[in-house]
Amino acid sequence: MVDALARARADARHPTPLLEGSLVDDLGTIFVSETVGTAILILLGCGVVANVVLAQNKGYNAGFLMITFGWGFAVFAGVTVSYASGAHLNPAVTTGLLVAGKIDIGVVPMYYLAQMVGAFIGAVLCWLAYRQHFDVEPDAVSKLSVFSTGPAIRNYGWNLVTEILGTFVLVFVVLGFGLTNNGDAEATTPAGLAALGALPVAFLVVAIGVSLGGPTGYAINPARDLGPRIAHAVLPIKGKGASDWAYAWVPVVGPLVGGALAGLLSYSLLPVL
DSSP: OHHHHHHHHHHHHSOOOGGGSTTOOSHHHHHHHHHHHHHHHHHHHHHHHHHHHSTTOTTTTOOHHHHHHHHHHHHHHHHHTTGGGTOOOSHHHHHHHHHTTSSOGGGHHHHHHHHHHHHHHHHHHHHHHTHHHHHHOOOHHHHHHHHSOOOSSOOHHHHHHHHHHHHHHHHHHHHHHHHHSTTHHHHHSOSSHHHHOHHHHHHHHHHHHHHHOTTTOOOOOHHHHHHHHHHHHHSOOTTOOOOOTTTTTHHHHHHHHHHHHHHHHHHHHGGGO
């Protein structure tokens, strides 16, 4: 037990950079994998929201719990198809892994770019799937909620706190699993959500949603909110209204801060858990 704890502490202090892994041999692999995975994530995640909030859908008014589980399954699908890059699918996860020393800084811009591109593509595909329902839905706020999050009670400071906490839980648990999985996943999979596994991370996202998602809709992912919000702004959506840019910084800054804090505190907290 003492030896295992010592090895965990050593791994935390001297992590293996992502680029040394055999599954990630170039930036092109990262871009394709993250773009595809994030697009699937957003297509299915925004899709379940559209099913619940847009008029004349089969799932209309099914409630927040259906949305929460739908996003969990969306994460499962996105992670499954993007193992080659570690399935970050989220700039906050990438940031946390960078701060924790799990990836090299040289690959970070490519992760961010791919995640934003994938999120935009996924949002556009969701709009295409629900085009007729967007046309008949009279409420502009419901249309925006398909694409991006919004607070139940608008208070930017407290909304920011909620996003920081939710994202901290996500990234901290992902990093913690890397120290408690006996090395099996970490030895063959690049650092990221894939190291936790598609099904466990799906349940983790559901847990965050049902426990911490009420105040802000739990973006916990800058790309998940900003990419679709841009899509909402540029797509010819009938009666769409404004894209609420005044709030847009909260689901970007909050998750980045939460991810960075998780990476920073992993050095001192995770080796002793």
